Amino acid sequence: MRRIFTSVAPTVITGIAGFLVLLSFVLPQVEVLVGLRAILINIAIIVASIALLLGFARLLNLHWLRFRQRRSRVSLIALFTAVVVFVVLVIDRFSNFGAAAFVFNVLIVPIQGSLGALLTIFLAAAAVRMARRRRTWGTVWFLVSAVIVLITQIPPTEGAANILQPIRDLFNALAMGGLRGLLLGVALGTLAVAFRVLFAIDRPQSE
Amino acid sequence: MNDFIAAYAGLILLILFGALLSVFFATFSRFGRKRPHFRAIPAFGMLRGQMGRAIESGRDLHVSIGTGGISGDDTATTLAGLAVAEYLAEEAAASGIAPIVSTSDATSAIVAEDALRRPYVRQGNLGDFPRGAARLPALGPVPYAAATMDLLNHDPVLTNIMSGTFGAEAALIDQAANNNDLPQLFGAADPRALAVMATSTDHLLVGEEMYAAKAYLRAQLPHLASLRAADVVRIVIVILIVLAFVAGLLK
Numbered sequence: 001m002r003r004i005f006t007s008v009a010p011t012v013i014t015g016i017a018g019f020l021v022l023l024s025f026v027l028p029q030v031e032v033l034v035g036l037r038a039i040l041i042n043i044a045i046i047v048a049s050i051a052l053l054l055g056f057a058r059l060l061n062l063h064w065l066r067f068r069q070r071r072s073r074v075s076l077i078a079l080f081t082a083v084v085v086f087v088v089l090v091i092d093r094f095s096n097f098g099a100a101a102f103v104f105n106v107l108i109v110p111i112q113g114s115l116g117a118l119l120t121i122f123l124a125a126a127a128v129r130m131a132r133r134r135r136t137w138g139t140v141w142f143l144v145s146a147v148i149v150l151i152t153q154i155p156p157t158e159g160a161a162n163i164l165q166p167i168r169d170l171f172n173a174l175a176m177g178g179l180r181g182l183l184l185g186v187a188l189g190t191l192a193v194a195f196r197v198l199f200a201i202d203r204p205q206s207e
Numbered sequence: 208m209n210d211f212i213a214a215y216a217g218l219i220l221l222i223l224f225g226a227l228l229s230v231f232f233a234t235f236s237r238f239g240r241k242r243p244h245f246r247a248i249p250a251f252g253m254l255r256g257q258m259g260r261a262i263e264s265g266r267d268l269h270v271s272i273g274t275g276g277i278s279g280d281d282t283a284t285t286l287a288g289l290a291v292a293e294y295l296a297e298e299a300a301a302s303g304i305a306p307i308v309s310t311s312d313a314t315s316a317i318v319a320e321d322a323l324r325r326p327y328v329r330q331g332n333l334g335d336f337p338r339g340a341a342r343l344p345a346l347g348p349v350p351y352a353a354a355t356m357d358l359l360n361h362d363p364v365l366t367n368i369m370s371g372t373f374g375a376e377a378a379l380i381d382q383a384a385n386n387n388d389l390p391q392l393f394g395a396a397d398p399r400a401l402a403v404m405a406t407s408t409d410h411l412l413v414g415e416e417m418y419a420a421k422a423y424l425r426a427q428l429p430h431l432a433s434l435r436a437a438d439v440v441r442i443v444i445v446i447l448i449v450l451a452f453v454a455g456l457l458k
Contacts, residue, residue: 055313072361112349122382130406182414186396188437189418193283201429
């Protein structure tokens with residue numbers, strides 16, 4: 001009996017829902033299927049919302065445990081901030097005094113901006129690390145193309161731009177070819193995973 | 208004709224893929240002893256025995272399945288990343304130690320917890336399963352990267368494995384891993400993340416290689432057949448692209 005709920009039912013429900021959604025995309029002229037797709041997507045949104053609530057509780061629990069185990073003091077700050085922001089946003093939802101915009105503009109955007117700025121330094125450090133660690137023609141190619149892309153992005157003079165732009169175009173053409181090959185592989189990989197889930201070869205949702 | 212192809216290309220591809228998968232599955236089943244050969248991907252070799260080394264050293268394996276969920280465009284990528292975590296959990300189940308799996312998506316966290324629990328159920332020692340092995344340290348890609356940096360800096364981690372949906376924020380995690388001299392394995396579908404990580408590790412799973420994790424790590428017939436089918440479909444698409452290019456030149 002347990003197996004029906006933990007294995008058979010999730011697989012059957014996933015298969016049927018997957019096929020209906022797939023058919024609704026393949027046969028958009030059949031209105032019943034399009035209607036069914038909307039219902040299934042709404043159900044998925046509700047389930048995802050519940051998962052988000054559970055996830056938030058899980059996040060608080062994780063940081064509380066990490067603080068108690070003295071793994072990280074940052075976890076206490078994360079915990080405190082998460083609770084305060086949650087309470088403020090819930091109050092804002094009913095009283096509408098603009099706290100949501102304030103939290104995003106004053107807290108989240110600047111912090112993420114700082115991390116973004118830090119990212120450029122880390123990227124430069126990573127490039128230097130690569131040059132020290134792996135001295136191959138591939139590394140030279142990688143670094144030269146990075147420097148040319150950087151210079152052509154903000155050319156120091158018009159003359160430099162005129163000289164470097166054809167080289168940039170060459171790199172762009174090569175990168176575009178590689179990118180298309182990569183995307184083709186990703187699309188096929190996605191197709192293979194989707195196919196395996198649809199036909200219950202892979203069952204990530206059941207035992 | 209062109210309109211028909213544009214409208215039904217996905218369906219044609221799906222039918223072709225399904226037909227090829229069936230053919231290869233039947234062929235591999237019939238000649239069961241003679242398994243098909245695929246090109247070697249060294250990154251998968253690095254995974255073998257990692258859990259044993261983690262248990263011996265008393266340190267953790269950190270597996271990040273990225274920032275994607277299981278209800279959107281990133282579903283397949285997240286599931287592909289999860290295959291790596293599941294493989295390591297299988298290795299660990301007998302010892303009662305599970306890898307630390309982290310993500311920034313609530314739906315992925317639930318599925319990851321279930322994937323880690325499954326090997327314990329199969330081996331009949333669910334009581335040993337360390338609950339909360341799938342962690343959700345932050346919601347959103349950049350906060351997640353910051354939280355993972357904190358984890359790598361403060362927890363005793365042996366190896367950092369990242370396989371799933373990542374963007375350029377992977378560089379933040381990479382920096383923390385490098386500061387702690389951690390070996391890394393990285394798999395992603397996003398060219399930005401791959402470009403960043405190519406500077407740090409030789410163990411890269413580039414695009415399609417990540418989706419082949421189950422076939423390489425478990426070598427079960429349906430997965431091998433799907434991998435071979437994808438290879439054949441790729442060749443067909445490449446031939447069609449070349450033919451279209453030549454036809455365009457001749458026009």
